[in-house]
Amino acid sequence: MKSHVNLALVGFGTIGSGTLQLLKEHRRDVEARVGAKVRMKWICAKEYKYPQLIDKTIRKTKNWQDVINDPDVDCVIELMGGTHPALDVVTAALKAGKHVVTANKAILSKHWNDIFGTAERMRKLVYFEAAVGGGVPVVQALNEGLAGNKIHKIVGILNGTTNFILTQMQETGASFDEALKAAQVAGFAEANPTFDIEGIDAAQKISILASLAAGQWLSPDHVTSEGISRLQSTDSRIIQERFNCTIKLLAIAEKTPRGWILRVHPTLVPNAHPFAHARNEYNAIALHGNAVGEVMLYGKGAGRLPTASAVLSDIIFISRQIANGTAGRVPYVSRRDHQTVEFGSMNDVRCRYYLRITTLDKPGVLSKLTGILGKNKVSLASVHQDTFGNQSAPSSVTVILLTHESREADVQASVKAIDRLSTTKAKTVLLRME
């Protein structure tokens, strides 16, 4: 039994300072759960924006090696973000015999086997509840609570920035650019938002969840990603008004007979579905298990204190095991390295599709369109033709087609053929439905 657990915080931005704040506020609770004193020994950061949180007992450094070289440090909390030097910090910490708590989805998703392999060899723990879903305890639910299931599908709203933007577009009729600006003003989008709006963040998060579900590394390189930056408010409006749906950026991992298929794309969700209620920075995740059916989790996926609370729960459980001398005897993530992972192709995805076609208003055009789809084995659920409020080009007309469940490759081939028609006046908009 250790009477003290020594922590070191590397990275002291929004989440790092939030974590220290919660640790101070909840110290009595935390220490009761841990069964030992929990002490923040080091903070490593380039600058110290929240000096009021840093008392005299905490040592400060700009050099993360100081933390690694201190043999008293039991656990390193990496909250720098990005890949460099975060990956080096985590690897060096494990190799120096320290446990790790991290919220870093980039390094976990891209270096899964390296990180957990090193952890296993060193018999150290890596906890990462805050890396996916912010305050929503989805990592633990998937890794432990639902361990009695084979999870064959995960569907999630995993990115708060895009969900904030989509909520704004939906509720205020704003364009993508306007909604992005609103998100930046509200502090929900970075100055350079590419990582979020192009679906890269969601791809890394679904890679982590799918790797937990599969017990094998499914890297983000296998995720087919489509962001929201090309979404038009026209579609957002039509989908809401005509189809009683809302657009969400969904991250989906599914085990098909041909293997795992991972994808991120804007998706039509019926307003009656609980996902439609996940507004702004909220995340929602549905886990489908063979025994339990569907389990849904919902909560704040971003924000300082929600994310910091997930980091703190990791700190509590890792510290408890450190205090008791059991930490690292059992790896947190189980991996079956020896098995090869099978991947299916995006072409084999089956779902329903929304197609918005801008075409010349000429006789026979509709029959041509439906003919192309029929030839490609895409069957239609409904056809809608009118101006949809677009009076600017009176000679052209908007046709909206909703398909029955169809194969991605067949729909893509149809859209290609439609866009080659001389009567088609703009690139066809394709959105998927869940």
Next chain:
Amino acid sequence: MKSHVNLALVGFGTIGSGTLQLLKEHRRDVEARVGAKVRMKWICAKEYKYPQLIDKTIRKTKNWQDVINDPDVDCVIELMGGTHPALDVVTAALKAGKHVVTANKAILSKHWNDIFGTAERMRKLVYFEAAVGGGVPVVQALNEGLAGNKIHKIVGILNGTTNFILTQMQETGASFDEALKAAQVAGFAEANPTFDIEGIDAAQKISILASLAAGQWLSPDHVTSEGISRLQSTDSRIIQERFNCTIKLLAIAEKTPRGWILRVHPTLVPNAHPFAHARNEYNAIALHGNAVGEVMLYGKGAGRLPTASAVLSDIIFISRQIANGTAGRVPYVSRRDHQTVEFGSMNDVRCRYYLRITTLDKPGVLSKLTGILGKNKVSLASVHQDTFGNQSAPSSVTVILLTHESREADVQASVKAIDRLSTTKAKTVLLRME
């Protein structure tokens, strides 16, 4: 390191047989996660309804002492239900140095300190994911995933039977008795349904969740319970048609400035709230933390395989620790025995109320009613007066009052005064809103 973990199943009904079935189906996955062979050594039951699941390697007995007396048994899985002899089995198992997995909300909620006290003294684990929420991993979410929070409110649909009955009443217009029969036919209600419909089951479950949140035992004796057996289809219909709400049996634990208040009662929930989407056997639980805000979990709260999958996840995590020799070094549930628990009174609950008053259709009656409420400091949000489809008693009229947030004691005093009026023709119906 142990190469084998030996389990014993006590109770072989619906959940017990489901657990054995899942263990067999998932054996490779389970053993990969555990890092050792997992063997069901004993089944103890009065009768063996699923003989095809029981292979020759499993020993059978009718006497649970056989299981306790076998020094090879590492973990006892108690799935008998009820208090006797389940409590004796769990206590004897712990005292004999065995870990325990149980789904028994009755013994946990009523003997919390005894069971976890014995477990702590013996350094043994008691896991109980299936005791609340069936397949929904709410115990782990509360106990571990959200440990970085102070949880101050828990609201849940925790009983599948009553939720099935309420869904039937709502969707088919059935009376309570008809809906109960439908639930019995569908296998969602027992022949003697008292335990479920009077809210006793939900009270035990909210007691368990609140005890986890508080880190102290909040016994079901402190839960104010009201069941659904007196609900009338009239109210179900009015609430749906006029107020766009649905009735759910909610279990609520809230930490107020005066202490914890625990209650179970039928409650109006707006149809736009995600809880309204939890139909039939689904459970939904909202956990409110100071850092994370609201986290919601949703999934199947009853049924053979959903519940068995929760038992199996407990078996996996307990077996993993048994195999590694770490089980019981850290208690699963942290308790702060020394602190006394403060309880608030049901009288101090503040919420909105629905009152249905049946009164003589005489001038001045409405002003009398509203006068009583005003005198008791209950302010009204809306007043509705018509026959509400009730043509049977032309001389009487139905008045429905929705209040603003008011204090329980004030509303109860008002209802008492209203029911004493000579013009009031039936007991006033009082329902709460969330």
